[in-house]
Amino acid sequence: MSNPYREIFRAPGAKGFAAAGFLARLPLAMAPIGIVAMLSQALGEYWLAGAVSATFALTNALVAPQISRLVDRLGQARVMVPATIVSVAAFTALIAATNQGWPTWTLFASALLAATMPSIPAMVRARWTEIFRDRPELNTAFAFESAADELVYIAGASVSVGLSVALFPEAGMLVSTLFLAFGSAAFILQRSTEPRVRPVEHGGGGSAIRQRPVQIITFALIFIGAIFATAEVSAVAITKELGQPGAASLVIGVYAVGSFVVGLIVGALNLKMALQRQLAIAVAIIALTTLPLLVADTVLLLALAVFVSGVAISPTFITAFGLIERRVPEAMLTEGVTWVMTGIGIGMALGAFAAGWVVDNFGAQNGFWVSVVAGTISLLTVLLGQRTLAGDGVRSLPAAAPQPAE
Known part of the structure:
Protein backbone atom coordinates (compact mmCIF):
# COMPACT_ATOMS: atom_id res chain seq x y z
CA MET A 1 0.00 0.00 0.00
CA SER A 2 1.41 3.38 -1.04
CA ASN A 3 2.00 6.10 1.51
CA PRO A 4 -0.51 8.92 0.74
CA TYR A 5 1.76 11.52 2.33
CA ARG A 6 4.64 10.51 0.06
CA GLU A 7 2.30 10.86 -2.90
CA ILE A 8 1.30 14.47 -2.19
CA PHE A 9 4.94 15.54 -1.91
CA ARG A 10 5.67 14.20 -5.37
CA ALA A 11 3.89 17.24 -6.77
CA PRO A 12 6.46 19.75 -8.14
CA GLY A 13 7.32 22.40 -5.56
CA ALA A 14 5.28 20.83 -2.75
CA LYS A 15 8.22 20.08 -0.46
CA GLY A 16 9.58 23.59 -0.85
CA PHE A 17 6.47 25.61 -0.05
CA ALA A 18 5.44 23.21 2.75
CA ALA A 19 8.84 23.54 4.47
CA ALA A 20 8.94 27.32 4.05
CA GLY A 21 5.35 27.61 5.23
CA PHE A 22 6.14 25.62 8.37
CA LEU A 23 8.94 28.00 9.34
CA ALA A 24 6.89 31.09 8.47
CA ARG A 25 3.93 29.99 10.62
CA LEU A 26 5.97 29.34 13.78
CA PRO A 27 5.44 32.99 14.90
CA LEU A 28 1.71 32.21 15.20
CA ALA A 29 2.56 30.30 18.37
CA MET A 30 5.83 32.00 19.29
CA ALA A 31 4.83 35.67 19.12
CA PRO A 32 1.88 35.94 21.58
CA ILE A 33 3.61 34.04 24.39
CA GLY A 34 6.99 35.47 23.36
CA ILE A 35 5.70 39.01 23.90
CA VAL A 36 4.52 38.03 27.39
CA ALA A 37 7.84 36.36 28.26
CA MET A 38 9.88 39.26 26.89
CA LEU A 39 7.99 42.10 28.57
CA SER A 40 7.38 40.34 31.87
CA GLN A 41 11.09 39.58 32.27
CA ALA A 42 12.38 42.90 30.97
CA LEU A 43 9.86 45.20 32.66
CA GLY A 44 8.45 43.03 35.45
CA GLU A 45 4.83 44.00 34.71
CA TYR A 46 2.60 41.07 33.76
CA TRP A 47 -0.49 43.20 33.12
CA LEU A 48 1.45 45.23 30.52
CA ALA A 49 2.87 42.10 28.95
CA GLY A 50 -0.59 40.58 28.68
CA ALA A 51 -2.14 43.77 27.32
CA VAL A 52 0.46 44.18 24.57
CA SER A 53 0.18 40.50 23.62
CA ALA A 54 -3.62 40.73 23.50
CA THR A 55 -3.38 43.86 21.35
CA PHE A 56 -1.32 41.95 18.81
CA ALA A 57 -3.45 38.79 18.88
CA LEU A 58 -6.86 40.47 18.64
CA THR A 59 -5.76 42.96 15.99
CA ASN A 60 -4.26 40.15 13.92
CA ALA A 61 -7.54 38.23 14.22
CA LEU A 62 -9.33 41.20 12.63
CA VAL A 63 -6.67 42.20 10.10
CA ALA A 64 -5.57 38.78 8.79
CA PRO A 65 -8.87 38.04 6.95
CA GLN A 66 -8.67 41.43 5.24
CA ILE A 67 -5.12 40.70 4.10
CA SER A 68 -6.23 37.30 2.84
CA ARG A 69 -9.10 38.96 0.98
CA LEU A 70 -6.53 41.11 -0.84
CA VAL A 71 -4.49 37.98 -1.55
CA ASP A 72 -7.50 36.43 -3.28
CA ARG A 73 -7.91 39.56 -5.39
CA LEU A 74 -4.26 40.39 -6.19
CA GLY A 75 -2.18 37.27 -5.56
CA GLN A 76 0.01 36.01 -2.72
CA ALA A 77 3.30 37.70 -3.61
CA ARG A 78 1.86 41.17 -4.26
CA VAL A 79 0.18 41.29 -0.85
CA MET A 80 2.45 39.17 1.33
CA VAL A 81 5.61 41.16 0.55
CA PRO A 82 4.46 44.53 1.95
CA ALA A 83 2.42 42.95 4.76
CA THR A 84 5.37 40.84 5.92
CA ILE A 85 7.82 43.76 5.70
CA VAL A 86 5.55 45.89 7.90
CA SER A 87 5.10 43.04 10.40
CA VAL A 88 8.83 42.22 10.60
CA ALA A 89 9.71 45.90 11.02
CA ALA A 90 7.09 46.29 13.76
CA PHE A 91 8.29 43.21 15.64
CA THR A 92 11.85 44.58 15.40
CA ALA A 93 10.64 47.91 16.81
CA LEU A 94 8.86 46.08 19.65
CA ILE A 95 12.07 44.24 20.54
CA ALA A 96 14.05 47.50 20.44
CA ALA A 97 11.42 49.36 22.50
CA THR A 98 11.64 46.66 25.19
CA ASN A 99 15.43 46.56 25.22
CA GLN A 100 15.91 50.33 25.21
CA GLY A 101 13.06 51.22 27.56
CA TRP A 102 11.08 53.31 25.09
CA PRO A 103 7.72 54.82 26.17
CA THR A 104 4.87 52.40 26.79
CA TRP A 105 2.83 53.68 23.84
CA THR A 106 5.54 52.45 21.46
CA LEU A 107 4.94 48.90 22.67
CA PHE A 108 1.25 49.07 21.79
CA ALA A 109 1.91 50.85 18.48
CA SER A 110 4.44 48.20 17.47
CA ALA A 111 2.05 45.39 18.42
CA LEU A 112 -0.71 46.97 16.31
CA LEU A 113 1.50 47.20 13.23
CA ALA A 114 2.94 43.71 13.77
CA ALA A 115 -0.61 42.39 13.40
CA THR A 116 -0.27 42.74 9.61
CA MET A 117 1.42 39.30 9.76
CA PRO A 118 -0.30 37.25 7.00
CA SER A 119 -2.11 33.98 7.71
CA ILE A 120 0.55 31.57 6.43
CA PRO A 121 -1.55 28.42 7.08
CA ALA A 122 -4.23 29.83 4.78
CA MET A 123 -1.66 30.61 2.07
CA VAL A 124 -0.22 27.09 2.28
CA ARG A 125 -3.66 25.46 2.10
CA ALA A 126 -4.47 27.62 -0.93
CA ARG A 127 -1.41 26.20 -2.70
CA TRP A 128 -2.39 22.63 -1.88
CA THR A 129 -5.87 23.37 -3.20
CA GLU A 130 -4.44 24.75 -6.43
CA ILE A 131 -2.55 21.47 -6.96
CA PHE A 132 -5.18 18.95 -5.83
CA ARG A 133 -8.51 20.73 -6.33
CA ASP A 134 -11.41 18.20 -6.42
CA ARG A 135 -9.02 15.27 -5.89
CA PRO A 136 -8.81 12.94 -2.85
CA GLU A 137 -5.18 13.94 -2.27
CA LEU A 138 -6.44 17.31 -1.02
CA ASN A 139 -7.84 15.65 2.11
CA THR A 140 -4.40 14.16 2.81
CA ALA A 141 -2.76 17.55 2.26
CA PHE A 142 -5.18 19.22 4.66
CA ALA A 143 -4.48 16.47 7.20
CA PHE A 144 -0.77 17.13 6.89
CA GLU A 145 -1.35 20.85 7.43
CA SER A 146 -3.47 20.19 10.53
CA ALA A 147 -0.66 18.02 11.89
CA ALA A 148 1.82 20.79 11.08
CA ASP A 149 -0.37 23.27 12.96
CA GLU A 150 -0.34 20.93 15.97
CA LEU A 151 3.47 20.74 15.87
CA VAL A 152 3.68 24.53 15.65
CA TYR A 153 1.56 25.00 18.77
CA ILE A 154 3.32 22.16 20.62
CA ALA A 155 6.84 23.39 19.87
CA GLY A 156 6.47 27.11 19.15
CA ALA A 157 5.32 28.34 22.54
CA SER A 158 7.80 26.22 24.52
CA VAL A 159 10.72 27.24 22.28
CA SER A 160 9.82 30.92 22.55
CA VAL A 161 9.60 30.88 26.35
CA GLY A 162 12.64 28.60 26.67
CA LEU A 163 14.85 30.93 24.64
CA SER A 164 13.74 33.98 26.61
CA VAL A 165 14.41 32.30 29.95
CA ALA A 166 17.68 30.61 28.99
CA LEU A 167 19.32 33.44 27.00
CA PHE A 168 17.85 36.94 27.34
CA PRO A 169 14.28 38.36 27.46
CA GLU A 170 14.15 39.30 23.77
CA ALA A 171 15.55 35.99 22.49
CA GLY A 172 12.23 34.28 21.83
CA MET A 173 10.81 37.23 19.93
CA LEU A 174 14.03 37.69 17.98
CA VAL A 175 14.00 34.10 16.75
CA SER A 176 10.26 34.32 16.01
CA THR A 177 10.84 37.43 13.88
CA LEU A 178 13.68 35.73 11.99
CA PHE A 179 11.43 32.74 11.26
CA LEU A 180 8.76 35.10 9.93
CA ALA A 181 11.22 37.02 7.73
CA PHE A 182 13.18 34.15 6.21
CA GLY A 183 10.33 31.63 6.12
CA SER A 184 8.01 34.10 4.37
CA ALA A 185 10.74 35.13 1.91
CA ALA A 186 11.39 31.50 0.98
CA PHE A 187 7.66 30.91 0.60
CA ILE A 188 7.04 34.01 -1.55
CA LEU A 189 9.98 33.26 -3.86
CA GLN A 190 8.39 29.95 -4.90
CA ARG A 191 6.22 31.48 -7.59
CA SER A 192 5.60 28.27 -9.56
CA THR A 193 3.12 26.98 -6.94
CA GLU A 194 1.42 30.31 -6.25
CA PRO A 195 -2.32 30.04 -6.92
CA ARG A 196 -3.55 32.01 -9.90
CA VAL A 197 -5.89 34.91 -9.21
CA ARG A 198 -9.45 34.01 -10.09
CA PRO A 199 -12.00 36.62 -11.13
CA VAL A 200 -14.85 37.27 -8.73
CA GLU A 201 -18.00 35.68 -10.13
CA HIS A 202 -21.27 37.59 -10.52
CA GLY A 203 -22.79 38.00 -7.07
CA GLY A 204 -19.60 36.78 -5.43
CA GLY A 205 -18.30 40.14 -4.29
CA GLY A 206 -17.90 41.24 -0.70
Missing part, protein backbone atom coordinates in the same frame (compact mmCIF):
# COMPACT_ATOMS: atom_id res chain seq x y z
CA SER A 207 -16.27 39.37 2.13
CA ALA A 208 -16.11 35.58 2.51
CA ILE A 209 -17.62 35.92 6.00
CA ARG A 210 -20.92 36.77 4.30
CA GLN A 211 -21.01 33.21 2.94
CA ARG A 212 -23.26 31.02 5.11
CA PRO A 213 -20.87 28.02 5.19
CA VAL A 214 -18.06 30.26 6.41
CA GLN A 215 -20.31 31.71 9.12
CA ILE A 216 -21.43 28.27 10.33
CA ILE A 217 -17.96 26.71 10.38
CA THR A 218 -16.29 29.75 11.91
CA PHE A 219 -18.91 29.98 14.68
CA ALA A 220 -18.62 26.25 15.41
CA LEU A 221 -14.83 26.40 15.56
CA ILE A 222 -14.86 29.35 17.94
CA PHE A 223 -16.18 26.89 20.52
CA ILE A 224 -13.73 24.17 19.47
CA GLY A 225 -10.95 26.69 20.10
CA ALA A 226 -12.51 27.40 23.50
CA ILE A 227 -12.32 23.68 24.34
CA PHE A 228 -8.66 23.62 23.34
CA ALA A 229 -7.79 26.57 25.60
CA THR A 230 -9.92 25.32 28.49
CA ALA A 231 -7.99 22.04 28.53
CA GLU A 232 -4.74 23.94 28.90
CA VAL A 233 -5.97 26.30 31.64
CA SER A 234 -7.75 23.60 33.61
CA ALA A 235 -4.84 21.17 33.33
CA VAL A 236 -2.51 23.76 34.85
CA ALA A 237 -4.99 24.51 37.66
CA ILE A 238 -5.76 20.86 38.49
CA THR A 239 -2.15 19.65 38.49
CA LYS A 240 -1.24 22.56 40.77
CA GLU A 241 -4.13 21.67 43.09
CA LEU A 242 -2.93 18.05 43.15
CA GLY A 243 0.56 19.20 44.16
CA GLN A 244 2.15 18.17 40.83
CA PRO A 245 2.37 21.41 38.80
CA GLY A 246 5.17 19.99 36.66
CA ALA A 247 2.72 17.44 35.23
CA ALA A 248 0.76 20.17 33.43
CA SER A 249 3.12 20.22 30.43
CA LEU A 250 2.84 16.43 30.14
CA VAL A 251 -0.97 16.54 30.21
CA ILE A 252 -1.11 19.33 27.61
CA GLY A 253 1.40 17.47 25.45
CA VAL A 254 -0.73 14.32 25.57
CA TYR A 255 -3.71 16.37 24.41
CA ALA A 256 -1.86 17.63 21.35
CA VAL A 257 -0.27 14.25 20.58
CA GLY A 258 -3.66 12.52 20.52
CA SER A 259 -4.96 15.04 18.01
CA PHE A 260 -1.75 14.86 15.94
CA VAL A 261 -1.73 11.06 15.61
CA VAL A 262 -5.43 10.66 14.79
CA GLY A 263 -5.22 13.52 12.29
CA LEU A 264 -2.45 11.74 10.38
CA ILE A 265 -4.46 8.51 10.34
CA VAL A 266 -7.60 10.24 9.04
CA GLY A 267 -5.55 11.95 6.35
CA ALA A 268 -4.29 8.59 5.11
CA LEU A 269 -7.85 7.28 4.66
CA ASN A 270 -9.95 7.98 1.60
CA LEU A 271 -13.28 8.37 3.39
CA LYS A 272 -16.36 8.41 1.15
CA MET A 273 -18.80 9.92 3.64
CA ALA A 274 -19.94 13.48 2.90
CA LEU A 275 -17.76 16.07 4.60
CA GLN A 276 -20.58 17.76 6.49
CA ARG A 277 -21.46 14.41 8.09
CA GLN A 278 -17.81 13.74 8.93
CA LEU A 279 -17.69 17.14 10.60
CA ALA A 280 -20.84 16.39 12.62
CA ILE A 281 -19.41 13.07 13.80
CA ALA A 282 -16.05 14.60 14.75
CA VAL A 283 -17.68 17.45 16.70
CA ALA A 284 -20.06 14.98 18.38
CA ILE A 285 -17.05 12.96 19.57
CA ILE A 286 -15.44 16.12 20.91
CA ALA A 287 -18.63 17.08 22.75
CA LEU A 288 -19.06 13.62 24.30
CA THR A 289 -15.42 13.29 25.35
CA THR A 290 -15.59 16.53 27.37
CA LEU A 291 -17.72 14.70 29.96
CA PRO A 292 -15.00 12.40 31.42
CA LEU A 293 -12.90 15.50 32.10
CA LEU A 294 -15.35 16.47 34.87
CA VAL A 295 -14.42 13.43 36.98
CA ALA A 296 -10.66 13.21 36.29
CA ASP A 297 -9.30 13.75 39.81
CA THR A 298 -5.79 12.31 39.46
CA VAL A 299 -2.96 13.17 37.07
CA LEU A 300 -3.21 9.75 35.40
CA LEU A 301 -6.98 10.01 34.88
CA LEU A 302 -6.59 13.61 33.73
CA ALA A 303 -3.97 12.65 31.14
CA LEU A 304 -6.13 9.78 29.88
CA ALA A 305 -9.28 11.92 29.70
CA VAL A 306 -7.43 14.75 27.96
CA PHE A 307 -5.93 12.32 25.43
CA VAL A 308 -9.38 10.95 24.57
CA SER A 309 -10.79 14.48 24.40
CA GLY A 310 -8.17 15.51 21.87
CA VAL A 311 -8.50 12.67 19.36
CA ALA A 312 -11.18 14.38 17.24
CA ILE A 313 -9.64 17.87 17.15
CA SER A 314 -7.53 17.35 14.00
CA PRO A 315 -10.29 15.46 12.13
CA THR A 316 -12.58 18.41 12.89
CA PHE A 317 -10.10 20.86 11.43
CA ILE A 318 -9.44 18.66 8.38
CA THR A 319 -13.13 18.36 7.47
CA ALA A 320 -13.81 22.02 8.27
CA PHE A 321 -11.14 23.23 5.85
CA GLY A 322 -12.29 20.65 3.29
CA LEU A 323 -15.80 22.10 3.48
CA ILE A 324 -14.47 25.63 3.07
CA GLU A 325 -12.63 24.52 -0.08
CA ARG A 326 -15.80 23.00 -1.54
CA ARG A 327 -18.46 25.45 -0.39
CA VAL A 328 -16.75 28.82 -0.85
CA PRO A 329 -16.21 30.47 -4.26
CA GLU A 330 -12.68 29.87 -5.52
CA ALA A 331 -11.99 33.61 -5.60
CA MET A 332 -12.57 33.75 -1.80
CA LEU A 333 -10.71 30.62 -0.69
CA THR A 334 -7.78 32.21 1.18
CA GLU A 335 -10.04 34.62 3.03
CA GLY A 336 -12.50 31.83 3.88
CA VAL A 337 -9.74 29.67 5.40
CA THR A 338 -8.40 32.66 7.32
CA TRP A 339 -11.80 33.44 8.86
CA VAL A 340 -12.03 29.87 10.16
CA MET A 341 -8.53 30.08 11.66
CA THR A 342 -9.46 33.44 13.16
CA GLY A 343 -12.47 31.77 14.77
CA ILE A 344 -10.21 29.17 16.37
CA GLY A 345 -7.95 31.91 17.74
CA ILE A 346 -10.83 33.96 19.11
CA GLY A 347 -12.24 30.82 20.73
CA MET A 348 -8.92 30.08 22.40
CA ALA A 349 -8.79 33.60 23.83
CA LEU A 350 -12.39 33.49 25.07
CA GLY A 351 -12.01 29.94 26.37
CA ALA A 352 -8.90 30.81 28.36
CA PHE A 353 -10.68 33.78 29.92
CA ALA A 354 -13.87 31.85 30.71
CA ALA A 355 -12.02 28.84 32.12
CA GLY A 356 -9.81 31.08 34.24
CA TRP A 357 -12.87 32.84 35.69
CA VAL A 358 -14.60 29.55 36.47
CA VAL A 359 -11.46 28.10 38.08
CA ASP A 360 -10.99 31.21 40.23
CA ASN A 361 -14.61 31.23 41.41
CA PHE A 362 -15.67 27.56 41.47
CA GLY A 363 -12.51 25.46 41.66
CA ALA A 364 -10.06 23.83 39.25
CA GLN A 365 -12.17 20.77 38.37
CA ASN A 366 -15.16 22.89 37.38
CA GLY A 367 -13.13 24.63 34.68
CA PHE A 368 -14.00 21.77 32.34
CA TRP A 369 -17.68 22.77 32.41
CA VAL A 370 -16.61 25.44 29.92
CA SER A 371 -15.56 22.59 27.60
CA VAL A 372 -18.89 20.83 28.05
CA VAL A 373 -20.90 23.96 27.22
CA ALA A 374 -18.64 24.87 24.29
CA GLY A 375 -18.82 21.34 22.87
CA THR A 376 -22.61 21.35 23.06
CA ILE A 377 -22.93 24.71 21.28
CA SER A 378 -20.48 23.66 18.56
CA LEU A 379 -22.36 20.40 17.95
CA LEU A 380 -25.74 22.14 17.75
CA THR A 381 -24.29 24.66 15.30
CA VAL A 382 -22.96 21.95 13.00
CA LEU A 383 -26.16 19.88 13.20
CA LEU A 384 -28.39 22.87 12.44
CA GLY A 385 -26.11 23.82 9.56
CA GLN A 386 -26.04 20.41 7.86
CA ARG A 387 -28.32 21.43 5.00
CA THR A 388 -26.30 24.56 4.26
CA LEU A 389 -23.00 22.69 4.54
CA ALA A 390 -24.28 20.06 2.09
CA GLY A 391 -24.17 23.02 -0.28
CA ASP A 392 -25.75 21.78 -3.48
CA GLY A 393 -24.51 24.08 -6.17
CA VAL A 394 -22.78 26.54 -3.83
CA ARG A 395 -19.67 26.46 -6.00
CA SER A 396 -19.73 25.06 -9.50
CA LEU A 397 -17.03 22.51 -10.20
CA PRO A 398 -15.21 22.04 -13.50
CA ALA A 399 -17.24 19.91 -15.86
CA ALA A 400 -14.54 17.26 -16.12
CA ALA A 401 -14.08 16.91 -12.37
CA PRO A 402 -15.95 14.26 -10.41
CA GLN A 403 -18.65 15.69 -8.17
CA PRO A 404 -18.05 15.16 -4.42
CA ALA A 405 -20.21 12.51 -2.82
CA GLU A 406 -22.97 13.92 -0.69
